[in-house]
Amino acid sequence: MSAGEVATGRVVIGGSSGFMGQHLQQKYRAEGREVVTISRSSADLRWGDQNGIDQAVDGATLVIGLAGKSVNCRYTPENRAEIFRSRLDTTASLSAAITRASAPPALWVNSSTATIYRHAEDRPMTESDGEIGTGFSVEVARAWERALFADDLPQTRRVALRSTIVLGHGGVLGPLKNLARIGLGGAQHDGWWPVSKSRRAAGTGHFPGAKRGAQRFSWVHIDDIDRIIDFVEQHPEIDGPVNAAAPFPVDNTTFMATVRRVLGAKFGPPMPRWMLELGAIGIRTETELILKSRWVLPEKLSAAGFEFAYPTMEPAVRESFERA
Template identity: 25%
Template sequence: MNYFISGGTGLIGRSFIEQHHEKHPDDQFTVLTRNKESAKNILPPYVTIIEDLAEVSFCDFDVILNLAGEPIVAKRWSDNQKQKLCNSRWTLTDQIVNKISKERSEDNPIRFISGSAVGIYGRQGNAVVTEQFTRYFPEFSHKLCQHWEDIAMNAKYANVALLRTGIVLSHRGGALDKMLLPFKLGLGGHIASGAQYMPWIHIEDMVAGIEFLIEHPVLTGPFNFTAPNPVTNKTFSKTLAKTLNRPCLFPVPEFVIRTLMGEMADLVIYGQNAVPQALLDAGFSFKYNELNEALDEVVNQH
């Protein structure tokens, strides 16, 4: 099969390419990037790297995997940074959707898997959140993801699936990297009340779930890419500390997080008790159902 991937240098895209290539060495990958030289240093040599959509025809691909976007926690959310976060997702997705409409047909649709996040639900307390949940809280993360999804779902001549991703656990970057140091130093603790839920997923299940959607193109619409057993921030913190054989004694008050992160603090102070009902109903089996198993595997590779 032939894959077109935007955001291929990120954690999920790179992991997908490498893990999928191990099982399917004859499959081909083309990655769209803003910096070709940088991408060459990150991606394996068997990947074709381009800088412009005009360099390819979507008639040549079986799957489009759209993962591009400015990292959500890279900088404080100034008005300019918010616009950058939106544009990096919305503009490229719109360009891909338009290109699909021009180059594919009703008789020859393409599999289109596009990124999103559980942030689309906004803050939801302890309510169980499946893909059928529609009582969104209208904060920035919701607006960002909702429009991103709306653009993707407008694709003509495509079977569209949406990845509502939680916190991806990996030994090679992502959210866990930012958490590890204070816990390794014995300075870890829960954030704010610690009651907020943290929907998480191991990177292997993230990749396997994407492959599952590729193998079953009849599955369309949104999918929560989270493990079946989300935990609260307090439980996550205690489990991480135990995995590292360190104490969990130093909670971080909400006002400190607000001071450091501004509005972006909403991402860690609030959460979603999101579960992957659509994937489970479709027959997908998770390798890592429990947080302690996932953290044991990830931390042991650091």
């Protein structure tokens, strides 16, 4: 497909029940494209139905892989195993279907994550010079990308979409909206917290990094995810890892101040590490999700001429709340 040409043909979405999956299937159906969904439930096909997946992929023009257990959980041994399994098994299933297809798709876009890069306060990470980090979350990302590129698929271009935090109605802003309205929308401050031997061994312990809400917050609006996939489909020169990140990241303090300003919440004291850890235990999540400094830029997209609908944060946050 040449640049600017409108895409047609069947789209297969694996992992269609999540935030991004629901958004994308609505978009493609509104455009008149045939959409086949794959999920554990409430989809056209279920994971494990390899024959059905093979038939859906054969003759499709675009395959999108989004499946995987949410990392918004406690990193218990059971959850860690499921985070790996849910990504690797579903990616292998799509790869097997493409391998067997008589008319394989021209493009396979598979989710990855910008968490693959190291904690970065000194400089931004790009596809060309970003440094891969360490720890459990990074190993998940690396394994996910290895699974995407494992098989020889000469007729199918592959893109690992290294997504940053996705803003939009139904995303991360929902819980923050409620917290900000009750006065808990302050910056999240890192600090010391004990890390057990088991967490050290598993790579799940977060060690103190940025001070006083200075950790970088890279993000992208859900509408730009749509547009990025369209752009990649129209630009056959783009392949490999692609950073799905708005060009103007902020720090955590600025992000939370923007949330409060848009909501009209004037009060929001900083949240210290100890309070964040206790809260994370209570709601069964991990503080790494808000304390790791993710400083990521969309080098490949910018070089190819992609223009973001939401390059700056406040309009993206405002639109997300207004749509809710």
